[in-house]
Amino acid sequence: MQKISNYCIMMEHLEQEPESSTDMTENHAPLICGLPDDIALFCLARVPRRYHMMLKCVSKRWRELVCSEEWYSYRQKHNLEETWIYALCRDKSDQICCYVLDPNSSPRCWKLIQGLPPRCLKRKGMAFEVLGKKFYLLGGCSWSEDANRDVYCYDASKNTWDEAASLSTARCYFACEALNEKLYAIGGVTLSSSDQCSWDTYDPSTNSGTTHVDPNIFPDIQESVVLDGKIYIRGAVSTISQHIPALGYKPTSSAWQNVDEDLVSGWHGPAVVVDGTLYVLDQNSGTRLMMWQPKSRDWVLVGRLSPLLTRPPCRLVAIGKRIFVVGKGLSTVVLDLAKAGNVGGVMVSSSVPKLDSDDDVISCKVLSI
Known part of the structure; x- marks a missing residue:
C-alpha cells in the first residue's frame, strides 16, 4: 500500500x-x-x-x-454502474462537511470527503443536488453575507472540486431538484422580494442558467421531490388555516400548479420515490414510513421504525428497492422493501454504524458511476 x-x-x-x-x-x-x-x-x-x-x-x-x-x-x-450515497452535514463547529457511503462494502461505513471549497464551509441554507457523475453545492448565506449565487461542483470520478456557472439569482434556503438533465433552484430567500417567486434552471451542457418567474411560487419551501416527471414542492403548515401550500411543475407546461390536497395531507417529512411510488418519513410521533397510493388517493402505513436505531431528524434516499434512513451522526437504517418484514408493527431492517460525532444531516443524494 x-x-x-x-x-x-x-x-x-x-x-x-x-x-x-x-x-x-x-x-x-x-x-x-x-x-x-x-x-x-x-x-x-x-x-x-x-x-x-x-x-x-x-x-x-x-x-x-x-x-x-x-x-x-x-x-x-452496460448496467455496470454502482450507486453510492452522499450526505451533506453540519458538524459541531457549525461547518458543513460531506460524507460518502458505499452501500455494498464490507464493513459499511461513512467516509469523509476532503477538500470542500473554504468559502462555503460556514454557509447555511445551501442546496445539494446530483446531476450525472457530479454533485453540486448551490447558494447559501451566513452571518457575514447575504444570499449568494455561488455554485461548486464535485466530480466523483476525479475526486475534485470546481466552480460551476453561478445561479442566475442569489438564493439561500431554497429547494433544488434534478430533472431531464437540468438543475432547478426554486424559491427560497433572495436579495429581492420579487425574486422569491422565481426559479432558476441550470444546464450543464452549456454551463449556464436561466431565471423564470411564476407568482404561484412561495419562498418557504420545506420539502421537494421528483415524481412522475414532475417537481413537487411543499411549504410549511399555516398556523391560521392549517393549509399546506404545495405546487407541482411539469417542464412541458412551464407552469406551477396546485397539488392534490389528499397527497399533501400525508406529506409530513422527507420523501423518496421507489419504482414510481412515493414514500414519506413521518417523524411527528415516532418514526413511521408512509406510502402514497394514487388509485385510492390515500396514505398507507408501511411500518414503524425502531426508536433504538433511528436518530431524528432523518433524511431519506433510495437505491433500487432499498430505502436508507439517515439520521443524526449519520446513523443509517436500511429497509429492503422487497424483503420487508414487520415484527410487532416495527419494520425489520439492517443498519450502518453512526459516526463518533453527532453531525446533523442536511441532505442525502445518490450518485452512480
Whole structure:
C-alpha cells in the first residue's frame, strides 16, 4: 500500500509537468499490452467502483480513462454502474462537511470527503443536488453575507472540486431538484422580494442558467421531490388555516400548479420515490414510513421504525428497492422493501454504524458511476 501511495504522489507530480516524449509515447500505448483498447475497456469497466482509485494509480492513461465520459457512459450503457450515497452535514463547529457511503462494502461505513471549497464551509441554507457523475453545492448565506449565487461542483470520478456557472439569482434556503438533465433552484430567500417567486434552471451542457418567474411560487419551501416527471414542492403548515401550500411543475407546461390536497395531507417529512411510488418519513410521533397510493388517493402505513436505531431528524434516499434512513451522526437504517418484514408493527431492517460525532444531516443524494 505504501508503494501505491508513493506512486500516486509521483503521478500527480508528473501531471503538472509539461508533456514529454515519454508522455506522448504513453498516450499512444495500448491500455493493456497485447489487447485492443475496446477489449481492455470491456475488462477494466467491470472492476468494482471501490477499486477505481487504484486503477487511476496504474498510469496516466488509465487515470484519464477512469475519469472520462467514455468510462462513465460505458458503465451506464452496460448496467455496470454502482450507486453510492452522499450526505451533506453540519458538524459541531457549525461547518458543513460531506460524507460518502458505499452501500455494498464490507464493513459499511461513512467516509469523509476532503477538500470542500473554504468559502462555503460556514454557509447555511445551501442546496445539494446530483446531476450525472457530479454533485453540486448551490447558494447559501451566513452571518457575514447575504444570499449568494455561488455554485461548486464535485466530480466523483476525479475526486475534485470546481466552480460551476453561478445561479442566475442569489438564493439561500431554497429547494433544488434534478430533472431531464437540468438543475432547478426554486424559491427560497433572495436579495429581492420579487425574486422569491422565481426559479432558476441550470444546464450543464452549456454551463449556464436561466431565471423564470411564476407568482404561484412561495419562498418557504420545506420539502421537494421528483415524481412522475414532475417537481413537487411543499411549504410549511399555516398556523391560521392549517393549509399546506404545495405546487407541482411539469417542464412541458412551464407552469406551477396546485397539488392534490389528499397527497399533501400525508406529506409530513422527507420523501423518496421507489419504482414510481412515493414514500414519506413521518417523524411527528415516532418514526413511521408512509406510502402514497394514487388509485385510492390515500396514505398507507408501511411500518414503524425502531426508536433504538433511528436518530431524528432523518433524511431519506433510495437505491433500487432499498430505502436508507439517515439520521443524526449519520446513523443509517436500511429497509429492503422487497424483503420487508414487520415484527410487532416495527419494520425489520439492517443498519450502518453512526459516526463518533453527532453531525446533523442536511441532505442525502445518490450518485452512480
